[in-house]
Each structure stands twice: as C-alpha cells, then as structure tokens.
Amino acid sequence: MQKIRAVVFDAYGTLFDVYSVTARAEQLFPGKGEALALLWRERQIDYTRIRSMAAPDGAYYKPFWALTVDALRYAAERLQLLLDPALEAQLLKEYACLSAFPENLGALKRLRAAGLPLGILSNGNPQMLDISVKSAGMHGLFDHVLSVDAVRMYKTAPEAYALGPKAFGVPAGEILFVSSNGWDACGATWYGYTTFWINRAGHPAERLDVSPSGTGHDMNDLLEFVRTQGAAV
C-alpha cells in the first residue's frame, strides 16, 4: 500500500458544516426552509457541472460564490418565496460564515502533529474559502488552500483534481483526498488519489463503478483510516 504523504480536504459539507444554512432558512421561511436549502444546494452543484461541461476551456465558468447566489435566487423563485435583499443577505451570510464539524479541528491538529501536510481542494473561490477557513477557526492549519478557480473547471474535471499533486509535489496516489460528497470521493478516486468518503448522512454508495479507498462516518474514522496507511496519528 502506498504511504500517505499529504491529506487534502473538500471544504463545504466536509470541513464546514452547512447545516446552519438549513436552520436559518427554516427560521426565515417556516415550513419551507429545508426545501429551499435542498434546492439551493442542488442547483449550486448543477450549475458548476452544466457550465464546466459546456466549455472545456472554461468559457462559461463563473466563480462559486456567484453560482451560490444564482442558485439561491432560482430556488427561492421556484418555491415562490419572496427573497428580498435583506433576507438574501442573511442566508448568504450564513453560508459565508459556517462552523466546523465538532470533531474536525482536533482531527486536523492530530494529522498535522503526525507530520502530514494538509490542504483544501474546493469548488469554492479563493475569497470565499479564505473567509470560511477563518470563520471555522482553521486559519494556519493548511499548507495549501486550493480553489478550482485557478483552472476555471469544477470537480469532477481532471484539471480540478490535478491541483493537489501539483501544489504538494506528490503523486495523487500518495495524497489522501477526503470528501463527504460521494461523487467527489469517486471523482478523486478516478483521478488517482487515495480517497476517503466521510459519509456523515449514512447514504448508500454512489453507483459509479468506483469505490473510495476508505469510508467512515466522521473525521475520527478518517484518523483510524490514516493509521491503517501507516501514519502515527
């Protein structure tokens, strides 16, 4: 088995807990908040894919924060919710300033203490990632905060996944890529990373004819997996 020489994390839903967005949406639109948050997230990801697929040269690329605004407006309109600028600002602010999942900070520190360089590889654009990292109290923990903005192609494009090996100077197979999105863990596996799917929601495996190298429920399970790869964490 290849020795892991760095760990790279997806950001939204993996490091940062997006649940507070749903809670705020429910507070602002009682009975409709969960539907709003779901459709918002769905369109946010759809728009990354539709735009990346339509132009391999990134011609229809738009930064993730702008897509996040587009997707929120679409979702509100479709659900016939009146999203005035003040309400929109509240929801977007919630998205900008997310919390970390409770076990994450401790787990990241243990990985660092074991001598593993850490990184983020996210669809998020650099400014939004910068705010999120600080907001979650993770400032200074990462050697590289990588955004697909550098290549104008969203995951699962190989150009996006290529950012990790390039930044760390390590082959993909010796980098552990961690995501709570099943499709992202699969995409990274295709690319050649060693991968770990944090299946927080207990969903079934995506039927994409590829399996992440490891799967668990939270970041503590990730530490256990890293130990099986020979690291002393």
Next chain:
Amino acid sequence: MQKIRAVVFDAYGTLFDVYSVTARAEQLFPGKGEALALLWRERQIDYTRIRSMAAPDGAYYKPFWALTVDALRYAAERLQLLLDPALEAQLLKEYACLSAFPENLGALKRLRAAGLPLGILSNGNPQMLDISVKSAGMHGLFDHVLSVDAVRMYKTAPEAYALGPKAFGVPAGEILFVSSNGWDACGATWYGYTTFWINRAGHPAERLDVSPSGTGHDMNDLLEFVRTQGAAV
C-alpha cells in the same frame, strides 16, 4: 433573424412524457413513489455529468440506459425501498415504453408538412431511443435520431450538441433545438442553436446568464414560435 431549416428535439420529458413512471412508482410504493421518481431522475442526470466531466475522452462514459438502472437502484436504496428484480423490471419497462405528450404527434406532423426536417438529439442510447420512438407512435417522423452515445459525452458537452449540425449539414443557428429541460435549452443556446424551451412545469428560468431564443408551455407554443421564424406551419 436566421431562417430555421430543421428542428431537433430532446427526447425524455420533451417528446416523451415521463409522468407515467412516477404514477407507476407511486402504485408500487404508495406514498414514496414521487420521491423515488424525483431522486431517480436527479441521479440519472447527475451520473451523466459526473462521468462526462471526469474524462473529456469519454473514459467513464456509460450508456444512458445503464445509468438509468444505476440511478434507480441508488434511489431505491437511499429511500430504503425493497426493489426486488420484479419491481425493478416493472419500473424500467415503464421508462422504456413512454407515451408522447398529447399534442406532440400532431405538432410534429405539421412541422414535417411545412417541409422542416426533424430530428432527436438525446442523452439516451440508440437502442433505448429506438424503443421509445416506436412506443410513442413516432416511427418515421424523424430524419435523424441522434444519440450522444456516438461521442461518449453527455449534454451539455459541445461534442454532444455538435451532432445536430453535423447530421443535418446545417449551421447550428439555423437549427431550432427544442427541450423541456431549461439547462438543456441553455446549453444548446451556448452552443449556437436557435432554441425553444418548452417549460411544461412552469418553472423559473435557469440562472445561467443565457436565455433560450423562445419559451412556451407546450408544442403548440412551439408551432407559434416557428411561425415567427418565417415557416408556414
């Protein structure tokens, strides 16, 4: 305004009414059928995109029918529905043998009578399209039944949309591309087609910074649009 010299249709949801699938799902899983049909459709499209994006050379391409089976199994597992082979076969058979929307046959015949060559450009693989066309009583109406299977890239990839102009020998701008999927109408507009979005569900426009050339509620509205383009239908 460019004169329309051919009309190309998306298939599933545009020509073929997929509602019967939801009805059958609801019959087989009372109270859960709509959720099953929605998640099935969502994952079906997700898988086309995840696979196409991950490999511009089509390395992770899998035919649409196989993805449709994968997506159904995922959706049933996630909703904790016991999908035994007999139930699965019933749902898949429903998907294979769809009806046409009621006004479609008449509208297609009027377009043909006006001298417009017609085509299909679908994510569906050729065998599945062949069965669907016959099942919906549309055999013989189309000059070209085009499947993205020929290029192993799903819409919104330019390779997929390129099939239309290539088959008809007409520039994209002189072909009217018709879809009931907003994202598909947007993708075709980016590619350069004249486009019409049949917004049957009355959804808001996708926020993709591009607008179809025309929009309407059904195929009769499409005929009206074609008249504005100078064709006598």
